[in-house]
Amino acid sequence: MMEDDDFEPEAIKRFMYVNRKAPYGTIYALESLETVLISAAFDQDVSVVFLDDGVFQLTKGQDTTGINMKNFSPTFRALEGYDVEKLYFEKESLEARGLTADDLVVEVEILSTDELREIMAAQDVVISA
Amino acid sequence: MMEDDDFEPEAIKRFMYVNRKAPYGTIYALESLETVLISAAFDQDVSVVFLDDGVFQLTKGQDTTGINMKNFSPTFRALEGYDVEKLYFEKESLEARGLTADDLVVEVEILSTDELREIMAAQDVVISA
Amino acid sequence: MKFGILVNEGPFTHQASDSAYQFAKAALEKGHEIMRVFFYHDGVNNANKLSEPQADDRNLVELWGKLGEEHGVDLVVCVAAALRRGIKDDILAPGFRISGLGQLIEAGIVSDRLVVFGD
Amino acid sequence: MKFGILVNEGPFTHQASDSAYQFAKAALEKGHEIMRVFFYHDGVNNANKLSEPQADDRNLVELWGKLGEEHGVDLVVCVAAALRRGIKDDILAPGFRISGLGQLIEAGIVSDRLVVFGD
Amino acid sequence: MLHTVNKSPLERNTLESCMRLAKAGSAILLIEDGVYGALRGTRAADAVAARMNDFKFYVLGPDVAARGLSEAPLIDGIEVVDYGGFVDLVAEHEAQQAWL
């Protein structure tokens, strides 16, 4: 996958994946997660942010049998095994949606808008969908 | 186009096309207009509604050369020739966007939310995009 | 009752095609008739026979095609929208046909209800 | 400077592909390098060679292909997203190649800036 | 008229516009990402709760379940239907308007 002559494995960059969209209504949540899984193989500094309706991606108890789509929420639990450990949620987004940490399938870091703002500003590559 | 056995040409229905989306950012405005043009051939009772960001579809002075897309706003002026004469704008949507009738490429009927609500409720077929 | 259905989005990216399919299936189970499903805008992508979802995912192109064949549902892809997006006879899935926008208007006239699914 | 570009939407339906193309053209005119354009989500539809817009409309599939050939821009279509949506070698336009998501990550690593266009 | 809304009211103005322009007595069915509008306790809930006397609200159960909200509290008076119920609603009303 790394045929480019200019590729320098020692240059570690901060990659941030930003999720602002709800699951199932559109495919962005699922395909963005596929990117995160692949990125784990590249030894970069990866973080994944959930804000706005993106926080709905990790709600517990998703049952998609009635809509005949694949439930991909369990995959978030597998991220740790890929060494993707930095999952950030914006507190304000959760609160606006009546959600708390207890409603989510994995333990995540819940940050204030101020804290998240600093982290987002320090990224080298921001991939949103 | 009317091969269906059940087709009864005498049954005139009220068709309403609802435009809530801005032009160029997405194709819905253009392709919806194509539907309106075709519908004119079917001798139904056709009206076209513009509300929310849909009111931006008819702004004067659109110049798309810089984005290399087709400027379709002149086509709205041709609608009258197709006997599509009922173009309704919601006053509240225009005002929220700082627009007045003078900013639009054709003369349209500007209705209050209350007036538009009554017209919308009386439709047989509502096509939105 | 006789339904017509309009699908404005392609498979996968938006749920519109899924919702329309589930609606159509439920309507047929209740004994209603689906006289036509018209695919417009990106909806024309529902007719791309090359679509190959992962094994554990639903295949909307096939599902629509089967529904059409088993229940005599007329699956019409808009020719103008399809040309733009490169959906042509070469890759048209079984059960679909390509025709003009007049088929949508006709569905609105002939059916008791036209139900719209989009983004 | 070396740019990578990510295009998340297909041609026509959203302006994303147009904006990305205009950006790429302007960047090349200013002497920058576009090392890769990666097409993800519905962006894979930009590589459908059957696309046939009206005569007075822009043909984004051709425009991208030419840009790739004239300026050595690597046009990569995501294989997973493409399979789902039925974009395969049979209908792949000249100038594009199909490959994995790793090519997007690599573009992020190797380029000085990754610029994202979507809906 | 049966109005269907498929967008989250926390992201877009779709439900707001629907409630502004729907005639009192109309039915509003929340589907796809629109089901978030049925949740109690969100920033959008008050606007829906305030119109419970004007409209009959429905929400599509399979979309609620998919999003992990089967046990989440819904706004009082919103009725859950399945796809068959969706079909019935279309049949019972003279037309459908999709707010996209």
Added chain:
Amino acid sequence: MLHTVNKSPLERNTLESCMRLAKAGSAILLIEDGVYGALRGTRAADAVAARMNDFKFYVLGPDVAARGLSEAPLIDGIEVVDYGGFVDLVAEHEAQQAWL
């Protein structure tokens, strides 16, 4: 950071979220349907005008012209750029974040 916003603030929460999470001193470039956020006199204008000291706002001229807004009054202090200016902005900032 260069933030790009391509959605109308009259339809979605995208620009609002961008302004909530962008760090003071960031640049915000309005493109595609995002250019409506640069208009004076809309219901969304005050929220943008209130942040002129925190951010440097730009708007993409070709998108403004396409939408018939070349002569419409823009919020004071917003700078119009072309695609070449867009490229310069990307080059001048360490990264781009697209708010979609």
